[in-house]
Amino acid sequence: MRPNDLENFWMPFTANKDFKADPRMIVSAEGMYYKSSDGRDILDATAGLWCVNAGHAHPKIVEAVSNAVKTLDFAPTFHFGHPATFELSNRLALAFPKNLNHFFYTNSGSEAVDSALKIALAYQRSRGKGTKTRLIGRERGYHGVGFGGISVGGIVKNRMYFGSLLTGVDHIAHTHNPAKNSFTRGEVEHGVELADDLERLVALHDASSIAAVIVEPFAGSTGVLPPPKGYLKRLRAICDKHDILLIFDEVITAFGRLGTMTASEYFDVEPDIITFAKGLTSAVVPMGGVAVKDEIYNQMVDNADSPIELFHGYTYSGHPLASAAALAALDAYQEDDMFKNAQEMSGYLADAAHALKGSNHINDIRTIGLVAAVELKSRDGAPGARAMDVMKAAWNKGVMLRIAGDVLAFSPPLIVNKQQIDHMFEVTADVLKTTT
Numbered sequence: 546m547r548p549n550d551l552e553n554f555w556m557p558f559t560a561n562k563d564f565k566a567d568p569r570m571i572v573s574a575e576g577m578y579y580k581s582s583d584g585r586d587i588l589d590a591t592a593g594l595w596c597v598n599a600g601h602a603h604p605k606i607v608e609a610v611s612n613a614v615k616t617l618d619f620a621p622t623f624h625f626g627h628p629a630t631f632e633l634s635n636r637l638a639l640a641f642p643k644n645l646n647h648f649f650y651t652n653s654g655s656e657a658v659d660s661a662l663k664i665a666l667a668y669q670r671s672r673g674k675g676t677k678t679r680l681i682g683r684e685r686g687y688h689g690v691g692f693g694g695i696s697v698g699g700i701v702k703n704r705m706y707f708g709s710l711l712t713g714v715d716h717i718a719h720t721h722n723p724a725k726n727s728f729t730r731g732e733v734e735h736g737v738e739l740a741d742d743l744e745r746l747v748a749l750h751d752a753s754s755i756a757a758v759i760v761e762p763f764a765g766s767t768g769v770l771p772p773p774k775g776y777l778k779r780l781r782a783i784c785d786k787h788d789i790l791l792i793f794d795e796v797i798t799a800f801g802r803l804g805t806m807t808a809s810e811y812f813d814v815e816p817d818i819i820t821f822a823k824g825l826t827s828a829v830v831p832m833g834g835v836a837v838k839d840e841i842y843n844q845m846v847d848n849a850d851s852p853i854e855l856f857h858g859y860t861y862s863g864h865p866l867a868s869a870a871a872l873a874a875l876d877a878y879q880e881d882d883m884f885k886n887a888q889e890m891s892g893y894l895a896d897a898a899h900a901l902k903g904s905n906h907i908n909d910i911r912t913i914g915l916v917a918a919v920e921l922k923s924r925d926g927a928p929g930a931r932a933m934d935v936m937k938a939a940w941n942k943g944v945m946l947r948i949a950g951d952v953l954a955f956s957p958p959l960i961v962n963k964q965q966i967d968h969m970f971e972v973t974a975d976v977l978k979t980t981t
């Protein structure tokens with residue numbers, strides 16, 4: 546096999562044979578654009594994988610990481626520390642919801658989710674509520690690919706191949722109701738009562754067995770499902786009533802996707818725990834984390850039954866390069882007013898997306914913040930095939946789209962401008978004309 550053969554890399558979440566027969570290769574990136582191996586500029590309509598929020602190769606982040614690697618390549622955070630991760634935590638404490646002031650770091654969103662679930666269980670035990678072990682997710686939820694994440698997650702293909710998963714997990718109903726909510730902007734009108742599905746599970750299992758509920762503020766990877774108006778507040782109230790922790794998985798929503806630092810701020814609902822990743826470093830260096838409210842941290846630290854209060858951590862928790870990238874990304878978001886641009890562009894993006902109504906194959910269009918989902922009708926017996934064809938054709942015409950089943954998900958970097966939004970939807974409309 547030649548060393549540059551494509552065969553040896555087993556690509557994630559990819560039809561390997563299909564890709565390797567006709568590869569889409571990216572060789573560099575700057576701002577809103579990738580460069581393909583055949584020298585074309587490719588407009589990034591997806592911020593990579595919902596993560597390059599500051600745009601590619603932001604000079605501030607590149608410089609910070611370059612300097613960091615020359616100064617401190619690695620230092621452990623078990624029993625030792627280095628300043629950047631403490632500084633990052635101080636910065637995040639100021640930016641995140643009021644009571645969430647303690648930060649644990651991971652390398653990815655999946656690890657953030659599994660860490661959050663473990664923290665929730667350990668906290669319940671620490672405060673004498675050791676029977677609270679059940680974890681509740683939501684149908685259609687995506688919480689990464691760790692065993693914890695796929696157990697509380699609700700996407701069938703991500704679960705069905707991998708055995709019996711975690712025990713003691715249950716799911717509330719998803720919120721998608723296309724008969725009542727279609728072609729929507731922002732939170733949807735119908736379905737607040739779906740939060741009461743948590744009461745059903747409390748009646749079934751009893752609150753004394755339930756540790757935590759985890760939801761994405763809007764479901765992203767399943768195809769963008771904005772929550773019903775009032776739904777998250779009602780979920781919060783039911784969790785309070787039954788002494789259940791509420792975890793928001795903000796791996797996609799934190800760092801400006803909704804024009805705010807967190808979805809918690811956007812929806813005005815404070816959870817007990819937030820998981821985050823992606824936009825934290827604008828994806829320049831992998832990093833995720835868990836924000837916990839003061840009560841959780843204090844309970845565990847003040848009442849530990851051994852010198853170490855949390856037997857959990859990763860070699861690269863708070864890696865110096867990731868911490869430097871995150872600090873620089875926070876600076877870039879602030880100095881370049883990127884969240885404001887995201888707010889300003891969100892209406893334009895929504896208009897451009899909804900203008901596709903009437904094009905071939907359109908089933909539904911949903912928008913929220915700087916996100917638009919264009920759902921296509923599936924081909925008979927071949928779910929996802931039509932969107933895959935659209936994605937490939939758009940690539941050939943210079944636009945990178947993200948697909949989830951038959952949904953085209955638009956989530957550009959927060960620096961996007963109107964011309965670029967026009968371009969991504971012109972290309973999509975053009976492609977839909979010839980898609981069978």
Ligand SMILES: Cc1ncc(COP(=O)(O)O)c(C=O)c1O
Nearest residue numbers: 653654655687688689794796797
């Ligand atoms: C809500 C949510 N949680 C967790 C993850 C997993 O993150 P990662 O791919 O960094 O493990 C994702 C990734 O898209 C996500 O959208």
